[in-house]
Amino acid sequence: MRFKDIAGQAVLCNHLTESVDAGRIAHAVLLHGPTSSGSLALALAYTQYIYCSDRQHMDPTTDAHGLRADSCGVCAHCRKIEQLTHSDVHLLFPNTSIESNKGVKSSADQRNEFRSFLLQHHAFGSLDEWYAFLGVANQQGIVRESDADDIVRTLTLKSYEGSYKTIIIWMAERMNSTAANKLLKTLEEPADKTLLLMVAENTATILPTILSRTQQIEVPRVTSQTEWPEEFAPLFVNWMRMLFKLNMAQLSHQVDGLASMGREMQKHFLAYTSEMVRQCLLHTMAGTANGLHTGDERFDSAFPSMITIRNAEQIYRALNDAAYAIERNAAPKITFMQLSFTLSKLIKNR
Known part of the structure; x- marks a missing residue:
């Protein structure tokens, strides 16, 4: 995902790329706003820009998208992130048991389904569309304690490709209380070169202690x-x-x-x-x-x-x-x- 693929958010995209270029990469960021405005897409584009080995810079006043910079889209890191296969970028999301897999215990058990869902919807799919993709009607997915354990375990390992280790949590407001408290410990003592990106539509149900330890960025509704x-x-x-x-x-x-x-x-x-x-x-x-x-x-x-x-x-x-x-x-x-x-x-x- 490149910033140029996200319509109507040039100002926010420029802020994100400028913070990376200036070396201001917060270890924990919360992007909150409507899914339709590209909050998850921004998280992926931001991640791709951080990893990109050949960042592109341009004049925002003449660029067709009003951007000052973007990832190249062709280096090895960019290609892997665009296909959601980068070994140092991990996705967590609300997960639930389905007819074909009743033993779901964490996001890892539905990783392939979620990857297909994101690629199909270009990272703009809603929570209801995710449930429809899984074929569940009345069940509500959650981010579980086992997901938080995966975060802790992943962030203690060395990166596979010598860069950041990144966790992206989609619909962070769906974390249960046990998972949220385990995540809080990670936020209080972040490991070196780790990046935790949380994406949410509603911050009201996220623990205040988590909110206070993240850089909160509102993703505005796309307006003309x-x-x-x-x-x-x-x-x-x-x-x-x-x-x-x-x-x-x-x-x-x-x-x-x-x-x-x-x-x-x-x-x-x-x-x-x-x-x-x-x-x-x-x-x-x-x-x-x-x-x-x-x-x-x-x-x-x-x-x-x-x-x-x-x-x-x-x-x-x-x-x-x-x-x-x-x-x-x-x-x-x-x-x-x-x-x-x-x-x-x-x-x-x-």
């Missing part, structure tokens, strides 16, 4: 540009104008407004800002139609020239760093104030 909240456009316009004036009293008031939004809305607004930057650069460098439609004609006409090939990559990096800081529960007012100073400098020195 016309579905951005209406308040984002005037907020973006006012903020950009403040970056030119740098009147501290006015900027502080602006930042207070940004900081008062909920964290998910803050990340959503940063994603909107990234998209506006991309539209500006496409207009100024590639000659595309002006993609800004903020309702302020003067701003829409003048601002795109502020984004050039010389400052765009740094602006993307600053926005991604701010989103990462917010995910890690950094103080939002400090984060947005630092981001404002950085963006002001970059835009003025275009």
Whole structure:
């Protein structure tokens, strides 16, 4: 699975690849959001990028998918992960007994079925579709204590191919309490070069002690540009104008407004800002139609020239760093104030 195969998540994909390139690989990550938005696909693409021996880097402003980097898709690691046969990448998932196999004790007993299911659905299948694939109607699968034992055992072994050992748990909210408590011990004392990726739709039933020990990343619903909240456009316009004036009293008031939004809305607004930057650069460098439609004609006409090939990559990096800081529960007012100073400098020195 490559990032280019996941539609509508360029901002999150760029954040993930940038964190890997910067050496910021958390040992435990929780990707939570609707399966239809590609949470499992992102986990697989992220894993493939980490293992890839020939990572590809490109200009996100001209790339057809808006990506800054992706795995090559052709090296030995990529081919094995795409076929779900890599010896250092292990999948755990809700498992249950079926008519043809009533002795299911762990994910290992249904590994082949799950691999076929993922390949058939391109990693976008839902839990109900998984049960339908197995042919079970009323039975509910769980991630069992034996699955947690497999995690502990696997992570204590050396990697077969000299890289990370990776465990991907799909539908982590389906872990029973015994499995969750065993997993907690692994999170508290992670082995070197291990990666635990949990994928969930609902975090409410996951132990708070597990949540506190993971880097939580929300996978947003895939939306089109016309579905951005209406308040984002005037907020973006006012903020950009403040970056030119740098009147501290006015900027502080602006930042207070940004900081008062909920964290998910803050990340959503940063994603909107990234998209506006991309539209500006496409207009100024590639000659595309002006993609800004903020309702302020003067701003829409003048601002795109502020984004050039010389400052765009740094602006993307600053926005991604701010989103990462917010995910890690950094103080939002400090984060947005630092981001404002950085963006002001970059835009003025275009």
